[in-house]
Amino acid sequence: MRILKRIGLGLAVLLVLVAIGLASWEPLTAVRAEAPPAHRYDTVIARDRFGVPHIFGATDPDVAYGIAYAHAEDDFGTLQEVVAMARGRLGALDGADGAKTDYVLHLLHARETVDRDYMKQPADVRLLLDGYASGLNAYAARHPDEVKMSRLFPVNGQDIATGFVMRSPFFFGLDATLGALAGDTPLPRENAGPAPDAPDVTPVGPDGRENGSNAFVVAPKRSSDGFTRLVANSHQPWRGAVAWYELVVHSKTGWNFAGAMFPGSPYPLLGHNETLGWTNTVNRPDLIDTYKLVLDGDGTHYRFDGQWRPLEKETVWLPVKLWGPFVLPVPRSVYRAVQGPVIEAKSGAYALRYGGADQLKMVEQYYRLTRARTFDQWQRAMAIQGVPATNFLYADAAGNIAYFYNATFPNRKPGYDYSKVLPGDTSADYAPGTLPWSMVPRNVNPRSGFLVNANSTPFLSAGAGSEMNPADWSPLLGIETDTTNRDNRALELMSANPAISQADLERIKFDTGVSHRGMTAKWFADLIAADPRGDRQVAAAQALLRQWDWNLDGKGPADALACLMMKSWQKWHYNRQPEADPRATLVEATGYLQRVFGRLDPPLGTMLRLRQGKVDLPLDGGPEVLRAAANWDEAPDGRLAVKHGDSFVMFVQWDKAGRVSSRSIQPFGAATTRPDSPHYTDQSALFVAHKLKPVWFYPRDLKGNIERLYRP
Secondary structure, eight states: OHHHHHHHHHHHHHHHHHHHHHHHHHHHHSOOOOOOOOOOOOEEEEEETTOOEEEEESSHHHHHHHHHHHHHHHHHHHHHHHHHHHHTOHHHHHTHHHHHHHHHHHHTTHHHHHHHHGGGSOHHHHHHHHHHHHHHHHHHHHOGGGOOSTTOOSOOHHHHHHHHHHHGGGGGTHHHHHHHHHTTOOOOGGGOOOOTTOOSOOTTOTTGGGOOOEEEEEOTTTBSSSOEEEEEEEEEESSSTTOOEEEEEEETTSOEEEEEEOTTOSSOSEEEOSSEEEEEEOOOOOOEEEEEOOBOTTSSEEEETTEEEEOEEEEEEEEEEEETTEEEEEEEEEEEETTEEEEEETTEEEEEEETTTTOOHHHHHHHHHHHOOSHHHHHHHHTTOOSOSOEEEEEETTSOEEEEOOOOOBOOOTTSOTTSOEESSOSTTOOOSBOOGGGSOEEESOTTSEEEESSSOTTSSSOTTSOOOGGGSOGGGOOOOOOOHHHHHHHHHHHTOSSBOHHHHHHHHTOOBOOSSTHHHHHHHHHHHSOOTTOHHHHHHHHHHHTOOSBOSSOSTTHHHHHHHHHHHHHHHHTTOOOOOHHHHHHHHHHHHHHHHSSSOOOHHHHEEEEETTEEEEOOOBTTSSSBEEEEEEOTTSOEEEEEEEEEEEEEEEOTTOOEEEEEEOSSOSOTTOTTSTTSSTTHHHHHTTOOEEEOOSHHHHTTOEEEEEOO
16 A cells, blocks of 8 residues: 555656646747847827827837837737747647647748848848837836746847748748648649648638738829829738738838738838838749659658758757646657758658748848839839749839739749659759849739739739730749639729729729629539539529629628638639539538528628627628638627638829828727727728728828827
């Protein structure tokens, strides 16, 4: 008995020691960053009537300090997750899903890239990053009860820069390629994803592969009043690490800009200043080259040009939160070859080369864009080529409009199909470097007087007679050739209007129609023609779709069913997968509608909802229409709570005298994670009604509309 008691006591002590170890190893081993140099920042924040921060500073770093502080006031939790990601500690916050992201941080050498290149950045850029980091540190010091994990603060400029390096490649599909290789499944066509085993958690959120956007620019010669107009209509998640945050900045050194940014950014990423503006849409060139390596017997060397090279290997420890304070350390190996990071799978080892890898130039480029005052200055900032992908649609007070199919295209050699797996044992198919800026496709000041993009091929953006010629661009660039319903619809509406007014542009942007062109027409024809096989619900659904008016405005009895059909179409078409089975799609949709509503024809707004806190409002639109509701979660009551689609919307115009004005809207409000704030959902009713709020860009216009003025 005494022996059993001793054994039990020993086991208890061992368990206590293990528990102490699991609770303490992660914070004790986490590297504490060196804080930026102490500095007194001269910053004032003015919150307007919608809670949007207008940040004033003597210098640009003073403004960056205020950006961080204001954003922390509204969403400190998400900002901490972004910092934890940059530190490789997301798993300690979010468990196994976060650890997957931590692994990718190590795989891509994001931190190593920053450590190598940070001090090479211009001094003004580093001061800006330090100012932003200092703003986060100040908020954390004043609100210790909101800090989620120990040793996360202080943060510094390197942490902020790492977030840019980490997230950039996931906007053009790196997650899909990683998932395909890890799961030994075929590579996604043109890296469009998702592969069946693509990770659900990426640095751009779980819905990263659904990121879209619409963009419109109109030159004076095409507008009804001689104004230049720009519409930013990004489609991003409504919450999380890549949800838009609106702001206006002013410094005494001439930095004036209104727009939106992601958590962790020290400046706006799109919007306008006094003289110019731009917006972005996701483009999908093939920027990822995959090489199959030839390894030696023990897997420690790979063959390249007849020689055996050592395969770089590093063991990293991933923190995985279990429960409470307990964090499990999990070892993983990270490999690299001459082409880039290496993924080991059952079928072999694969090296990846992707656009914009191992560089930090995007941090400077975004800042220079906001500082540009002329089209020439703006193009010089674009020529930095730090932003690895995304379309840029531009407009300015001088009447210029332009579309740049921006991408850091890898150098490639003729004779190889870079959309497929390449031999990794030779340099014949590998050429380091990036194509020069002069070779990036663009359409500047087209005769049509307008440009649009909604994640379609760049060769359809300006209307008949004004398009770029595909023959002018090398197939080695891997430019996509497919179209979306949104792009087809936008081109139809813009082309049909010889003089586009502000009201016209608003109607087009909030349009809920579905084009009869392209694959949508075939999809609905296939749905109606499918054999119901005696299923009365399927036959009834087909009869309902025959009466549909091809519009998701919420006024027709078939809109809810058609919305679900558009969701299916979006999933397989946008991801370049085979067409879904029409009958199976109808069976699934009719089953859902009968289960939740007891009918096939509920009003669209009864099914599709905007929900945040106590706000519960009906929505129109749906997947792949210009009024986008791209993704949703089924709520406990069966309704579909939208979480991704139209997010930050901004209408900008320059009048004939060159004076800029703008209006904007968000689905919720400025304080999306603060339920007690009056700005938690104060824009929701306007958003649902297709209405906009003013952007008080000029300080003189802001007067009289200030809710709170303070020094952070």
